[in-house]
Amino acid sequence: MQENNSIGIVAPQIAHFSAPLKLKSGESLPQFDLVYETYGTLNADKSNAVIICHALSGNHHVAGKYLKSDKYPGWWDNLIGPNKPLDTKRFFVIGLNNLGGCHGSSGPASINPATNKPWGSTFPILTVEDWVDSQARLLDHLGITHLAAVIGGSLGGMQALQWTIAYPERVRHALIIAAAPNLTAQNMAFNEVARQAIITDPEFHGGDYYAHGVVPRRGLRIARMLGHITYLSDDAMGEKFGRKLKDTIKYGFDVEFEMESYLRYQGDKFAGEFDANTYLRMTRALDYYDPALPFNGDLTAALKNVTAQFLVLSFTSDWRFSPARSREIVKALLDNERTVSYAEVTAAHGHDAFLMPDAHYHAILRTYLSNIDTGCGHAK
């Protein structure tokens, strides 16, 4: 990426919340921390705030670097910065780590103040609804009543949708990217295999592996390898690796094909930095999200009270969150006569496409975002 439109050096902050958060499960978190980062400047009437909701393995470090020497910037740095599609000269952008995460927000690896031990298996299972409620608390903490926009891809897109349902009066625009109104059975099945890989790892210890000084690396690694297969399209894998060999066929089970090398690398990297309990909970949040459920599966009824303006976006080769699923959201919004546009981006990269700087994809986001009124003399 060009350095001249990078947001530059950023630093995370922590907000502590001492009032309990009531959860959908019926449990409640007595107190919690949220780690977050902000980019750009909140304007005088606080009308230019945008929240970024992260996906399964994401976090609050969305853009910029902590140190100049960091190898990689935040995970959506190609989108966010001065003069980038989400222009930090106009918008005040907030990224946070969801509750239950493992990057600084309260999660299974955090210390439970009641026991002075890691929460481990006792950390509650959170839902998309709970996350959005906690994000609203973060906004309160920052003194922001209204969001110019909420943006999310994949599981983040579900949060963006939930924002418009739970807090219709607080959201002006929702950008829902590569998402779905719920998971299909096949999609949940991948999550179940991933969880089984973790849970059956002998070093999982029922989720209380911290006390044993081990982590269920093998399980987490396999879960991530499986995930990566589903994030890419068949074509993209074919193009990236094909049947290429590292060396020659050796009639064994070590890494022989390039594809195996990639998956193992990704699995090892992830297992070394991500918390297995968080992974279990993130996949469960995905499984459970189904805003139409209380309405007998009628998404149109579920979206009856939304007032935000929507941009829904999908990618042609995404089979984990296929365009057909995005079109369900669009249809429910059309049924309710809401302001909505829908873009189906031709892309080869499968689900991963939402993180890539495809020129047309970014042109869509840039165009849509540049039409959002940010008040304070920036009105368009």
Added chain:
Amino acid sequence: MQNNVKITNSINEFRQDFAIIANWVKFGSKVLDLGCANGELLQFLRGSLEVKGYGVEKDDANLLACLKNGTNVIQMDLEDGLSGFEDQSFNTVILSQTLQAMHNTEEIVLEMLRVGQEIIVTFPNFGYWRSRAQITAGHMPVSKALPYQWYDTPNVHLCTINDFDEFCKNHNIDILERRVITDGKEVSFLPNLLGSLAMYRLKAQQH
């Protein structure tokens, strides 16, 4: 709003077909424009009639143009039908100069009648005398309304006004109104010979 700017532009290049369509669309109604291109017609209707408009468009560049001028646009291929739209959910569904480029011509008209209480269909009249003259002279017609050569035309289902009248009759479609224009002027005498653009306001026959 950017609307005002665009309307001023539209006055410079006044579109008689837009004016007729605007005359057929009710104030504040809900309109679906199929093949909406850069959203020009919807912008015009938004500005003049405060319609709640949605466009359907397949092309990436047109989608961007619509987003830019604030037109609600749904990217999809009309050849797949209108399954994302409920029965009778729009006051008016418009297909402006796109019919002739459709493969599933019959299906799209029936889908429009399903989704719209009324529909507007416009198309270049292949019975226009200039087209006939070119055919008589031994060539496929090329004109302002049909600007393509035979080998690069997207138009696959060209028809005449007589053909379309017959199509409506055979499909139990009521023609509520038909207007025919040539070079921005209305034609009432020998429309199938002297008319370049045919415009229909249609409705499914009540059973």
